[in-house]
Amino acid sequence: MVRAPCCEKMGLKKGPWTPEEDQILITYIQLYGHGNWRALPKQAGLLRCGKSCRLRWTNYLRPDIKRGNFSREEEDAIINLHEMLGNRWSAIAARLPGRTDNEIKNVWHTHLKKRLAKQPQDSSTPTATKRRSAPPTNTFEYSHEAKINELEPMNFPSHDAASESLEHRAVSPQECSSDLSSTITMADNNSDNSGYPKAESPGNFPEMDENFWSEVLWTEDSGEVNDFSAAVGGDHLDQEVQIPFSPIVSMEPVHSFGSNMHDNMDFWFNLFTRAGELPQLPEF
DNA sequence: AAACCGAACAACCGCGGACAT
DNA sequence: AATGTCCGCGGTTGTTCGGTT
Numbered sequence: 001m002v003r004a005p006c007c008e009k010m011g012l013k014k015g016p017w018t019p020e021e022d023q024i025l026i027t028y029i030q031l032y033g034h035g036n037w038r039a040l041p042k043q044a045g046l047l048r049c050g051k052s053c054r055l056r057w058t059n060y061l062r063p064d065i066k067r068g069n070f071s072r073e074e075e076d077a078i079i080n081l082h083e084m085l086g087n088r089w090s091a092i093a094a095r096l097p098g099r100t101d102n103e104i105k106n107v108w109h110t111h112l113k114k115r116l117a118k119q120p121q122d123s124s125t126p127t128a129t130k131r132r133s134a135p136p137t138n139t140f141e142y143s144h145e146a147k148i149n150e151l152e153p154m155n156f157p158s159h160d161a162a163s164e165s166l167e168h169r170a171v172s173p174q175e176c177s178s179d180l181s182s183t184i185t186m187a188d189n190n191s192d193n194s195g196y197p198k199a200e201s202p203g204n205f206p207e208m209d210e211n212f213w214s215e216v217l218w219t220e221d222s223g224e225v226n227d228f229s230a231a232v233g234g235d236h237l238d239q240e241v242q243i244p245f246s247p248i249v250s251m252e253p254v255h256s257f258g259s260n261m262h263d264n265m266d267f268w269f270n271l272f273t274r275a276g277e278l279p280q281l282p283e284f
Numbered sequence: 285a286a287a288c289c290g291a292a293c294a295a296c297c298g299c300g301g302a303c304a305t
Numbered sequence: 306a307a308t309g310t311c312c313g314c315g316g317t318t319g320t321t322c323g324g325t326t
Contacts, residue, residue, distance in 0.1 A: 014295080016294070016295075016321095017295085038310080038311065050311085051296085051313095055294090055295065056294090058313090060294075060295095087315065087316085088315085089314075090313075101314075101315080102315095106294085107292095110291065110293080111291095111292090287326085289326095290324085290325100291321100292321085293319100294320080295320095296317080296318075297315105297318090298316090299313105299314085299315090300312105300314085301311105301312090302312085302313100303309105304311100305308085
């Protein structure tokens with residue numbers, strides 16, 4: 001069979017994403033989910049291929065991504081998991097909540113390989129056993145892997161100095177609630193030419209329950225809205241929220257957001273203040 | 285101050301598997 | 306069973322940034 005090129009149509013944009021594109025993608029997925037990546041960019045009005053959208057979302061924009069430096073525990077876990085799983089980054093990422101396969105892959109190539117190279121091959125250390133880059137192939141290894149797959153995802157507190165700083169850690173809902181001023185300060189003072197505040201990456205959202213992202217946030221009795229471009233800014237919606245990068249997005253009140261109103265409020269607050277602008281928060 | 289260089293990381297590419305028709 | 310489409314994965318590349326000379 002012949003595979004159609006990902007971006008067969010000319011004019012599709014490549015390269016770094018702009019804040020405006022991010023905003024459109026985030027807003028679209030919040031409203032409609034991402035059932036069909038291929039169709040998504042067209043419906044959302046993005047000049048990107050679906051693949052690019054998926055990558056951007058999964059590696060950068062997803063709300064549950066933990067930004068910031070890897071803790072020592074996380075690094076050790078990556079090393080151990082890599083020892084067992086090989087270069088199966090997605091499998092490793094599945095054991096490290098909030099970390100993406102791409103991020104883990106980068107950390108491995110930039111930090112951990114070097115760290116391992118420096119370490120003496122001492123069998124007493126968990127990372128010193130013989131490594132492989134290929135996935136396990138024999139039955140013992142696969143049964144071992146099956147055990148790994150039964151493990152619960154690991155949770156690591158961010159405890160190293162860098163991740164403790166405001167510049168690197170993700171902002172929890174609780175922190176947002178109690179210290180909004182720091183968020184404002186970061187957004188105001190750390191902007192660079194990219195349009196993103198340095199300290200406030202798009203990944204710094206409060207964690208949401210799964211329902212938040214699986215639910216369609218906005219519903220209308222009269223039926224579906226298929227044209228996102230028309231939907232944003234539409235006048236048929238209940239509430240309006242001014243999003244810094246243009247589109248006007250509206251949504252239902254708080255019950256659609258998840259279980260915690262404060263989380264939701266903080267989410268939007270963080271979202272909007274990324275552009276250094278105070279939002280017009282919806283009235284919940 | 286400018287040039288250079290390496291590290292870090294975001295993004296792209298191509299392949300293969302899963303699923304639908 | 307064959308074919309087509311979509312998605313996810315791993316490898317790789319390109320760009321940016323910070324440190325050094």
